Protein backbone atom coordinates (compact mmCIF):
# COMPACT_ATOMS: atom_id res chain seq x y z
CA UNK A 1 0.00 0.00 0.00
CA UNK A 2 1.22 3.51 -0.72
CA UNK A 3 1.14 6.27 1.90
CA UNK A 4 -2.25 7.79 2.58
CA UNK A 5 -1.93 10.36 -0.19
CA UNK A 6 -1.17 13.89 0.88
CA UNK A 7 -2.77 17.04 2.15
CA UNK A 8 -0.64 19.77 0.62
CA UNK A 9 -2.73 22.65 1.91
CA UNK A 10 -2.05 21.63 5.49
CA UNK A 11 1.69 22.29 5.17
CA UNK A 12 1.57 26.02 5.83
CA UNK A 13 -0.70 25.75 8.87
CA UNK A 14 1.20 22.91 10.43
CA UNK A 15 4.21 24.99 11.44
CA UNK A 16 1.96 27.27 13.44
CA UNK A 17 0.43 24.34 15.28
CA UNK A 18 3.72 23.75 17.07
CA UNK A 19 3.50 27.03 18.89
CA UNK A 20 0.46 25.85 20.83
CA UNK A 21 1.82 22.52 21.99
CA UNK A 22 2.74 22.50 25.65
CA UNK A 23 4.14 19.95 28.09
CA UNK A 24 1.87 16.98 28.76
CA UNK A 25 -0.45 17.85 25.89
CA UNK A 26 -0.39 15.68 22.76
CA UNK A 27 -0.93 17.33 19.42
CA UNK A 28 -1.97 15.36 16.34
CA UNK A 29 -0.25 15.84 13.02
CA UNK A 30 -2.98 14.70 10.60
CA UNK A 31 -1.15 15.68 7.44
CA UNK A 32 1.70 14.59 5.28
CA UNK A 33 4.66 15.84 3.36
CA UNK A 34 4.24 14.25 -0.02
CA UNK A 35 7.77 13.65 -1.23
CA UNK A 36 8.10 9.92 -0.65
CA UNK A 37 7.29 6.76 -2.50
CA UNK A 38 7.20 3.33 -0.92
CA UNK A 39 8.42 0.63 -3.28
CA UNK A 40 9.19 -3.08 -3.27
CA UNK A 41 7.21 -4.00 -0.17
CA UNK A 42 3.52 -4.48 -0.75
CA UNK A 43 2.46 -3.81 2.83
CA UNK A 44 4.70 -0.83 3.54
CA UNK A 45 3.34 2.38 5.02
CA UNK A 46 4.86 5.73 5.81
CA UNK A 47 3.97 8.95 7.57
CA UNK A 48 5.73 12.24 7.25
CA UNK A 49 5.64 15.81 8.48
CA UNK A 50 7.70 18.89 7.89
CA UNK A 51 9.40 20.45 10.91
CA UNK A 52 10.70 23.90 9.97
CA UNK A 53 14.04 24.57 11.67
CA UNK A 54 14.70 20.89 12.38
CA UNK A 55 18.05 20.75 14.23
CA UNK A 56 18.43 17.10 15.22
CA UNK A 57 16.63 13.90 16.15
CA UNK A 58 17.42 12.26 19.48
CA UNK A 59 15.89 9.44 21.47
CA UNK A 60 13.42 10.13 24.26
CA UNK A 61 14.05 8.17 27.50
CA UNK A 62 11.54 5.51 26.31
CA UNK A 63 13.36 5.13 22.97
CA UNK A 64 10.82 7.08 20.88
CA UNK A 65 12.13 9.72 18.49
CA UNK A 66 12.54 13.20 20.00
CA UNK A 67 12.65 16.09 17.55
CA UNK A 68 14.83 19.05 18.48
CA UNK A 69 14.25 22.37 16.73
CA UNK A 70 16.80 25.18 16.43
CA UNK A 71 14.67 27.13 18.93
CA UNK A 72 15.61 24.46 21.52
CA UNK A 73 12.09 23.04 21.68
CA UNK A 74 11.93 19.26 21.94
CA UNK A 75 8.97 17.11 20.83
CA UNK A 76 8.41 13.40 21.40
CA UNK A 77 6.87 11.73 18.35
CA UNK A 78 3.94 9.27 18.58
CA UNK A 79 1.93 7.22 16.10
CA UNK A 80 -1.60 5.82 16.32
CA UNK A 81 -4.51 5.08 13.97
CA UNK A 82 -4.93 8.82 13.37
CA UNK A 83 -1.31 9.22 12.24
CA UNK A 84 1.63 11.05 13.74
CA UNK A 85 1.42 13.07 16.92
CA UNK A 86 3.81 15.15 18.98
CA UNK A 87 4.09 16.08 22.60
CA UNK A 88 6.50 18.59 24.05
CA UNK A 89 9.14 17.04 26.26
CA UNK A 90 12.34 18.15 27.93
CA UNK A 91 14.22 14.86 28.20
CA UNK A 92 16.51 12.90 25.91
CA UNK A 93 18.63 9.82 26.59
CA UNK A 94 21.83 11.13 25.07
CA UNK A 95 24.63 12.36 27.34
CA UNK A 96 27.59 14.48 26.25
CA UNK A 97 31.03 13.12 27.10
CA UNK A 98 32.67 14.83 30.15
CA UNK A 99 34.73 18.01 29.88
CA UNK A 100 38.18 17.27 28.48
CA UNK A 101 36.94 14.29 26.43
CA UNK A 102 36.42 14.37 22.65
CA UNK A 103 34.47 17.58 21.85
CA UNK A 104 30.87 16.68 20.83
CA UNK A 105 31.54 13.10 21.94
CA UNK A 106 28.55 11.11 23.19
CA UNK A 107 28.54 8.70 26.15
CA UNK A 108 27.61 5.13 25.18
CA UNK A 109 25.54 3.28 27.80
CA UNK A 110 25.70 -0.51 28.12
CA UNK A 111 22.62 -2.65 28.78
CA UNK A 112 24.34 -3.61 32.06
CA UNK A 113 23.48 -0.80 34.50
CA UNK A 114 26.28 1.61 35.35
CA UNK A 115 28.67 0.66 32.53
CA UNK A 116 29.42 3.46 30.04
CA UNK A 117 32.18 4.57 27.67
CA UNK A 118 33.26 7.58 25.64
CA UNK A 119 36.06 8.76 23.39
CA UNK A 120 38.80 10.70 25.12
CA UNK A 121 42.21 12.38 24.78
CA UNK A 122 41.38 14.77 21.89
CA UNK A 123 44.16 15.04 19.29
CA UNK A 124 44.73 16.76 15.94
CA UNK A 125 47.38 14.30 14.77
CA UNK A 126 45.11 12.84 12.03
CA UNK A 127 44.38 15.35 9.28
CA UNK A 128 41.06 14.16 7.96
CA UNK A 129 38.14 16.00 9.59
CA UNK A 130 35.03 14.37 8.10
CA UNK A 131 33.14 14.26 11.43
CA UNK A 132 32.60 17.99 11.90
CA UNK A 133 36.16 18.95 12.88
CA UNK A 134 39.77 17.72 12.65
CA UNK A 135 39.84 16.65 16.30
CA UNK A 136 39.82 12.89 16.86
CA UNK A 137 40.30 10.73 19.95
CA UNK A 138 43.54 9.25 21.25
CA UNK A 139 41.83 7.08 23.86
CA UNK A 140 38.61 5.44 24.98
CA UNK A 141 37.52 5.67 28.62
CA UNK A 142 35.20 3.19 30.36
CA UNK A 143 33.30 3.99 33.54
CA UNK A 144 32.26 1.00 35.66
CA UNK A 145 29.30 0.56 37.99
CA UNK A 146 31.46 1.42 41.03
CA UNK A 147 32.25 4.84 39.47
CA UNK A 148 35.89 4.07 38.68
CA UNK A 149 37.27 4.60 35.17
CA UNK A 150 40.00 3.08 33.00
CA UNK A 151 41.28 4.13 29.59
CA UNK A 152 42.78 2.47 26.55
CA UNK A 153 45.32 4.92 25.10
CA UNK A 154 46.27 4.43 21.44
CA UNK A 155 49.84 4.60 20.09
CA UNK A 156 50.69 7.80 18.16
CA UNK A 157 50.19 6.16 14.75
CA UNK A 158 46.39 5.92 15.09
CA UNK A 159 43.24 7.60 16.46
CA UNK A 160 39.65 6.67 17.16
CA UNK A 161 37.70 8.39 14.33
CA UNK A 162 34.20 8.24 15.77
CA UNK A 163 31.73 10.24 17.90
CA UNK A 164 30.62 7.54 20.31
CA UNK A 165 31.58 3.86 20.70
CA UNK A 166 28.68 1.34 20.58
CA UNK A 167 28.05 -1.44 23.13
CA UNK A 168 27.28 -4.75 21.38
CA UNK A 169 26.55 -8.17 22.89
CA UNK A 170 28.86 -10.95 21.67
CA UNK A 171 28.06 -14.65 22.13
CA UNK A 172 30.29 -16.55 24.52
CA UNK A 173 30.98 -13.38 26.47
CA UNK A 174 29.17 -12.42 29.64
CA UNK A 175 29.82 -8.76 28.97
CA UNK A 176 29.19 -6.34 26.16
CA UNK A 177 31.99 -5.27 23.83
CA UNK A 178 32.53 -1.86 22.27
CA UNK A 179 32.42 -1.34 18.51
CA UNK A 180 34.31 1.69 17.16
CA UNK A 181 36.64 2.89 14.39
CA UNK A 182 40.43 3.03 14.60
CA UNK A 183 42.06 5.18 11.91
CA UNK A 184 45.74 4.63 11.12
CA UNK A 185 47.61 7.75 10.03
CA UNK A 186 49.15 5.82 7.12
CA UNK A 187 46.41 3.26 6.32
CA UNK A 188 42.95 4.71 7.08
CA UNK A 189 40.07 3.23 9.05
CA UNK A 190 39.56 -0.23 10.56
CA UNK A 191 36.48 -1.58 12.37
CA UNK A 192 37.54 -2.37 15.95
CA UNK A 193 36.05 -4.43 18.79
CA UNK A 194 37.12 -3.56 22.33
CA UNK A 195 36.62 -5.39 25.62
CA UNK A 196 35.64 -2.81 28.25
CA UNK A 197 37.63 -4.53 31.02
CA UNK A 198 36.55 -4.35 34.65
CA UNK A 199 37.39 -2.26 37.73
CA UNK A 200 39.41 -4.92 39.56
CA UNK A 201 40.88 -6.83 36.63
CA UNK A 202 41.73 -5.97 33.04
CA UNK A 203 41.88 -2.53 31.44
CA UNK A 204 39.94 -1.93 28.19
CA UNK A 205 41.75 -3.65 25.30
CA UNK A 206 41.31 -4.37 21.60
CA UNK A 207 40.01 -7.92 21.15
CA UNK A 208 39.58 -7.93 17.37
CA UNK A 209 40.19 -5.60 14.46
CA UNK A 210 39.56 -5.67 10.72
CA UNK A 211 42.31 -4.91 8.23
CA UNK A 212 42.44 -1.13 7.66
CA UNK A 213 41.10 0.20 4.33
CA UNK A 214 44.73 0.73 3.27
CA UNK A 215 44.70 4.43 2.34
CA UNK A 216 44.95 7.41 4.76
CA UNK A 217 41.77 9.53 5.00
CA UNK A 218 39.51 6.66 4.01
CA UNK A 219 36.83 6.13 6.64
CA UNK A 220 34.08 3.68 7.53
CA UNK A 221 30.96 4.10 9.63
CA UNK A 222 29.74 1.19 11.80
CA UNK A 223 26.12 0.06 11.38
CA UNK A 224 25.77 -2.34 14.32
CA UNK A 225 25.84 -6.01 15.23
CA UNK A 226 23.53 -9.00 14.94
CA UNK A 227 23.24 -12.50 13.49
CA UNK A 228 22.05 -11.13 10.15
CA UNK A 229 22.58 -14.35 8.16
CA UNK A 230 21.00 -16.61 10.80
CA UNK A 231 24.01 -18.96 11.14
CA UNK A 232 24.11 -18.57 14.94
CA UNK A 233 27.15 -16.26 14.98
CA UNK A 234 27.03 -12.49 15.35
CA UNK A 235 28.15 -10.34 12.43
CA UNK A 236 29.49 -6.79 12.82
CA UNK A 237 28.44 -4.42 10.04
CA UNK A 238 29.82 -1.19 8.59
CA UNK A 239 29.62 0.97 5.49
CA UNK A 240 33.12 1.23 4.03
CA UNK A 241 33.92 4.66 2.45
CA UNK A 242 30.38 6.09 2.81
CA UNK A 243 31.35 9.40 1.10
CA UNK A 244 32.67 7.97 -2.15
CA UNK A 245 30.26 5.18 -3.01
CA UNK A 246 30.16 2.96 0.03
CA UNK A 247 30.02 -0.78 0.48
CA UNK A 248 27.86 -2.37 3.19
CA UNK A 249 29.98 -5.18 4.63
CA UNK A 250 29.46 -7.80 7.36
CA UNK A 251 32.40 -9.17 9.36
CA UNK A 252 32.77 -12.28 11.48
CA UNK A 253 35.04 -12.61 14.50
CA UNK A 254 37.73 -15.26 13.97
CA UNK A 255 40.85 -15.70 16.09
CA UNK A 256 41.11 -12.07 17.10
CA UNK A 257 40.46 -10.75 13.58
CA UNK A 258 37.35 -9.32 11.96
CA UNK A 259 37.04 -11.15 8.64
CA UNK A 260 34.80 -9.84 5.81
CA UNK A 261 31.82 -12.19 5.38
CA UNK A 262 29.36 -10.67 2.87
CA UNK A 263 28.92 -7.30 1.18
CA UNK A 264 26.78 -5.21 -1.16
CA UNK A 265 27.91 -2.00 -2.92
CA UNK A 266 26.08 1.33 -3.22
CA UNK A 267 25.35 2.64 0.29
CA UNK A 268 26.10 5.59 2.57
CA UNK A 269 25.31 6.16 6.24
CA UNK A 270 27.02 9.52 6.70
CA UNK A 271 27.00 13.03 5.17
CA UNK A 272 30.56 14.31 5.03
CA UNK A 273 31.18 16.92 7.72
CA UNK A 274 28.18 15.90 9.84
CA UNK A 275 28.38 14.78 13.49
CA UNK A 276 25.34 12.52 12.97
CA UNK A 277 26.65 8.99 12.49
CA UNK A 278 23.42 7.08 13.18
CA UNK A 279 21.73 6.83 9.78
CA UNK A 280 21.68 3.01 9.70
CA UNK A 281 20.72 0.14 12.01
CA UNK A 282 20.53 -3.62 12.54
CA UNK A 283 16.97 -4.58 13.57
CA UNK A 284 14.44 -7.39 13.04
CA UNK A 285 11.62 -5.89 10.95
CA UNK A 286 9.57 -8.96 10.03
CA UNK A 287 5.94 -9.05 11.07
CA UNK A 288 5.82 -11.13 13.18
CA UNK A 289 9.55 -10.90 14.12
CA UNK A 290 11.54 -13.97 12.94
CA UNK A 291 14.56 -13.40 15.20
CA UNK A 292 16.93 -12.62 12.32
CA UNK A 293 17.73 -8.91 12.07
CA UNK A 294 17.62 -6.94 8.84
CA UNK A 295 19.95 -4.05 8.00
CA UNK A 296 18.55 -0.56 7.37
CA UNK A 297 20.83 1.80 5.42
CA UNK A 298 20.47 4.62 2.86
CA UNK A 299 21.74 4.16 -0.68
CA UNK A 300 24.89 6.02 -1.79
CA UNK A 301 22.90 9.18 -2.69
CA UNK A 302 21.01 8.98 0.65
CA UNK A 303 17.82 9.53 -1.38
CA UNK A 304 16.55 5.97 -0.81
CA UNK A 305 16.22 4.17 2.53
CA UNK A 306 16.73 0.41 2.16
CA UNK A 307 15.99 -2.74 4.14
CA UNK A 308 18.48 -5.51 3.35
CA UNK A 309 18.47 -9.20 4.21
CA UNK A 310 21.75 -11.11 4.60
CA UNK A 311 20.17 -14.57 4.83
CA UNK A 312 20.53 -15.58 1.16
CA UNK A 313 23.58 -16.38 -0.92
CA UNK A 314 24.16 -12.62 -1.32
CA UNK A 315 22.63 -9.67 0.58
CA UNK A 316 19.36 -8.54 -1.01
CA UNK A 317 17.28 -5.35 -0.80
CA UNK A 318 13.76 -6.31 0.33
CA UNK A 319 12.19 -2.85 0.82
CA UNK A 320 12.96 0.68 -0.29
CA UNK A 321 11.56 4.09 0.53
CA UNK A 322 12.40 6.62 -2.18
CA UNK A 323 12.73 10.25 -1.08
CA UNK A 324 11.58 12.33 -4.02
CA UNK A 325 12.97 15.44 -2.34
CA UNK A 326 15.89 15.68 0.09
CA UNK A 327 18.40 13.22 1.56
CA UNK A 328 18.52 11.19 4.75
CA UNK A 329 20.38 13.48 7.15
CA UNK A 330 19.03 13.12 10.72
CA UNK A 331 19.27 10.20 13.12
CA UNK A 332 17.54 6.92 12.38
CA UNK A 333 15.56 5.91 15.48
CA UNK A 334 14.18 2.39 15.86
CA UNK A 335 11.04 2.35 18.00
CA UNK A 336 7.71 0.52 17.97
CA UNK A 337 5.68 3.72 17.98
CA UNK A 338 2.23 2.14 17.47
CA UNK A 339 2.81 -0.84 19.80
CA UNK A 340 2.07 -3.54 17.19
CA UNK A 341 5.26 -5.50 18.00
CA UNK A 342 7.21 -4.39 14.95
CA UNK A 343 9.50 -1.35 15.16
CA UNK A 344 8.99 1.65 12.93
CA UNK A 345 11.93 3.47 11.32
CA UNK A 346 12.04 7.22 11.96
CA UNK A 347 14.56 9.57 10.36
CA UNK A 348 14.88 13.16 9.14
CA UNK A 349 15.85 14.69 5.83
CA UNK A 350 17.99 17.70 4.94
CA UNK A 351 14.72 19.35 3.80
CA UNK A 352 13.38 19.39 7.39
CA UNK A 353 11.01 16.45 6.94
CA UNK A 354 10.49 13.73 9.53
CA UNK A 355 9.65 10.33 8.04
CA UNK A 356 8.23 7.32 9.86
CA UNK A 357 8.39 4.14 7.79
CA UNK A 358 6.90 0.71 8.44
CA UNK A 359 8.46 -1.25 5.57
CA UNK A 360 5.94 -4.09 5.93
CA UNK A 361 8.20 -7.05 5.21
CA UNK A 362 7.46 -10.66 6.11
CA UNK A 363 9.18 -13.95 5.43
Ligand SMILES: [Ca+2]
Nearest residue numbers: 227229231233
Ligand atom coordinates in the same frame (compact mmCIF):
# COMPACT_ATOMS: atom_id res chain seq x y z
CA1 LIG B 1 25.67 -14.92 11.57
Ligand SMILES: [Ca+2]
Nearest residue numbers: 284285286292
Ligand atom coordinates in the same frame (compact mmCIF):
# COMPACT_ATOMS: atom_id res chain seq x y z
CA1 LIG C 1 13.98 -10.55 10.29
Ligand SMILES: [Ca+2]
Nearest residue numbers: 336338340342
Ligand atom coordinates in the same frame (compact mmCIF):
# COMPACT_ATOMS: atom_id res chain seq x y z
CA1 LIG D 1 5.08 -0.80 15.11
